Amino acid sequence: MDLFSTYTAELERYAGEVLTAPVGSYKKRDIRESLFSTQQVEQHLRSLIPIEELRDAGSFFTGDDMADEAVEYFGRSISAKSLIVDPACGAGNLLIASSKKLPVTKSSLRKTLRVWGRCLAGLDLFDVFVEATKLRLILEAVSRGARPDILDIDEAKVLFPQIQEADAFDHGIALKRATHVIINPPYHKMAASNSCEWADGKINAAAKFMDLVSANVGRGTYVSAILPDVLRSGSRYEKWRALISSKLKCSVLSAGRFDSKTDVDVFLLNGRAASPGSAPDWLGVEHCAKTIGDYFDISIGPVVPYRDKQAGVSSPYIHPKQLPLWEEVRTQEIKETWNYAGTLKKAPFVAIRRTSSPSDTYRAGGTLIKGTQKIAVENHLIVVRPKSGRVGDCRKLLKVLQNNKTNDFLNQRIRCRHLTVSAVKEIPWKGELCE
Numbered sequence: 192m193d194l195f196s197t198y199t200a201e202l203e204r205y206a207g208e209v210l211t212a213p214v215g216s217y218k219k220r221d222i223r224e225s226l227f228s229t230q231q232v233e234q235h236l237r238s239l240i241p242i243e244e245l246r247d248a249g250s251f252f253t254g255d256d257m258a259d260e261a262v263e264y265f266g267r268s269i270s271a272k273s274l275i276v277d278p279a280c281g282a283g284n285l286l287i288a289s290s291k292k293l294p295v296t297k298s299s300l301r302k303t304l305r306v307w308g309r310c311l312a313g314l315d316l317f318d319v320f321v322e323a324t325k326l327r328l329i330l331e332a333v334s335r336g337a338r339p340d341i342l343d344i345d346e347a348k349v350l351f352p353q354i355q356e357a358d359a360f361d362h363g364i365a366l367k368r369a370t371h372v373i374i375n376p377p378y379h380k381m382a383a384s385n386s387c388e389w390a391d392g393k394i395n396a397a398a399k400f401m402d403l404v405s406a407n408v409g410r411g412t413y414v415s416a417i418l419p420d421v422l423r424s425g426s427r428y429e430k431w432r433a434l435i436s437s438k439l440k441c442s443v444l445s446a447g448r449f450d451s452k453t454d455v456d457v458f459l460l461n462g463r464a465a466s467p468g469s470a471p472d473w474l475g476v477e478h479c480a481k482t483i484g485d486y487f488d489i490s491i492g493p494v495v496p497y498r499d500k501q502a503g504v505s506s507p508y509i510h511p512k513q514l515p516l517w518e519e520v521r522t523q524e525i526k527e528t529w530n531y532a533g534t535l536k537k538a539p540f541v542a543i544r545r546t547s548s549p550s551d552t553y554r555a556g557g558t559l560i561k562g563t564q565k566i567a568v569e570n571h572l573i574v575v576r577p578k579s580g581r582v583g584d585c586r587k588l589l590k591v592l593q594n595n596k597t598n599d600f601l602n603q604r605i606r607c608r609h610l611t612v613s614a615v616k617e618i619p620w621k622g623e624l625c626e
């Protein structure tokens with residue numbers, strides 16, 4: 192992230208000018224539209240740092256509206272006695288949004304920053320981001336009317352002793368003292384620790400961060416988090432959800448796509464550390480008496496083309512690109528083959544495309560496969576076989592999948608870009624939809 196120092200150096204020059212200029216030279220709007228702005232931070236971040244490096248570190252910063260929404264949960268609970276901690280603060284977007292709840296002493300920037308410095312704590316692995324956070328908080332205070340009475344920018348930065356370069360996992364202490372935690376953690380994959388009780392192997396870093404937060408905060412602490420949808424809806428995170436529900440009395444709210452450049456849907460988790468109460472409604476869907484899982488067996492296609500050798504009997508082979516949406520295909524008509532040694536699938540069944548987004552016209556697009564031959568099915572398809580073995584039930588299923596109510600259900604149930612077996616199993620199977 193060292194390249195980001197080009198931006199922080201420019202920002203520091205600008206902040207220095209603001210502090211030393213005659214009072215009133217810089218209006219609120221000048222500062223808000225300067226290098227200080229979230230848009231400018233984002234633009235510099237993306238032009239200076241290769242996207243792969245940003246992905247590896249999970250360095251995607253929160254937009255102003257979403258940051259304000261996350262802070263809104265704190266309501267009137269913030270005062271000059273609060274300690275608001277962002278354990279993965281980046282360039283400070285969430286701390287700046289939080290500072291809007293703190294008082295400003297118009298006559299003195301120094302007095303204002305003394306209070307803010309006591310109330311705001313932030314950690315990040317990268318010093319360039321920590322520097323940007325401090326500089327932007329100083330500019331935020333001036334833009335809110337605090338008269339610059341510190342001429343030296345270094346002297347102003349020193350007033351934020353709790354905003355530091357540190358690994359949050361080595362620094363639980365800040366969380367223990369927090370009255371409020373605000374967080375948009377990184378979402379990349381990382382190894383679960385040996386002591387992790389709810390998963391092993393690679394997990395989403397956001398889940399690990401929330402485990403850290405919930406384990407360290409004291410009773411009554413407010414927590415507001417922006418998290419990837421997979422934690423809310425993925426089967427792999429069921430134990431994680433139980434753990435969070437046991438430590439935080441919380442609610443969840445889908446918040447749509449993170450931003451126009453980041454194709455990940457997120458949700459807001461708002462809660463307070465408390466004795467376990469009732470668990471939140473993580474999925475937010477109506478529980479239906481009858482679902483697709485009652486009438487169909489559901490599995491993922493087993494063929495993984497880059498991994499599986501052509502080492503078995505030649506069989507008809509299907510994958511999403513070759514299947515016409517909503518049509519019926521006979522096994523005898525399938526031209527492509529795979530010499531597959533694993534499990535072949537017996538028709539009739541509906542093949543549903545796994546890749547799926549809330550912006551698609553149909554979340555679960557299907558093709559009916561009928562006929563007598565057993566076939567090899569690629570891993571980007573979900574196989575949905577009627578327990579009755581009847582083609583008629585597959586036709587009813589296609590109608591259910593095309594119904595808007597199914598789209599609405601899936602858009603609430605799972606906003607990740609891949610459907611899961613559990614989500615398909617839970618699709619309501621109501622009489623009116625299946626006629």
Ligand SMILES: C[S@@+](CC[C@H](N)C(=O)[O-])C[C@H]1O[C@@H](n2cnc3c(N)ncnc32)[C@H](O)[C@@H]1O
Pocket residue numbers: 248249250251252253277278279280281282283284285314315316317320357358359360374375376377378
């Ligand atoms: C998704 S960004 C969010 C930044 C900021 N809170 C915001 O909302 O704009 C996550 C930040 O966490 C930082 N980070 C990643 N791993 C960390 C760790 N172990 N300890 C502290 N910060 C970390 C990254 O450098 C990145 O700046």
